[in-house]
Each structure stands twice: as C-alpha cells, then as structure tokens.
Amino acid sequence: MPANLPVRPRWRSAVTTVLLVMISVMIVRDILVRRWSGGAPPASDFTRHSR
Numbered sequence: 001m002p003a004n005l006p007v008r009p010r011w012r013s014a015v016t017t018v019l020l021v022m023i024s025v026m027i028v029r030d031i032l033v034r035r036w037s038g039g040a041p042p043a044s045d046f047t048r049h050s051r
Helices: 008-036 043-047
Strands: none
C-alpha cells in the first residue's frame, strides 16, 4: 500500500457500511411490520364508489 494514501478511505468505508446496514434493517423491519400487521384494508378502498 503506498504511503501517500490518506486514512480517509477506511473511515469512509466504515460510514458506508454502517449506512448500508441501517438501511437494510429499516427495509427488513418494514417488510415484517407489513406482513404481521394485517387487518383493515387501506383507507383509499373506502372512497371508491361502485356503479
């Protein structure tokens, strides 16, 4: 590894990894909440009028 490289890439990759993990956790949590919070249909279904 050349000596003239700054230490920033290691710090930047750590921040990127943390952000990716946080986004992944949020996506999985959203999927699980949507799967197990079944119940009433969305409110938009009640505004439709059948003719």
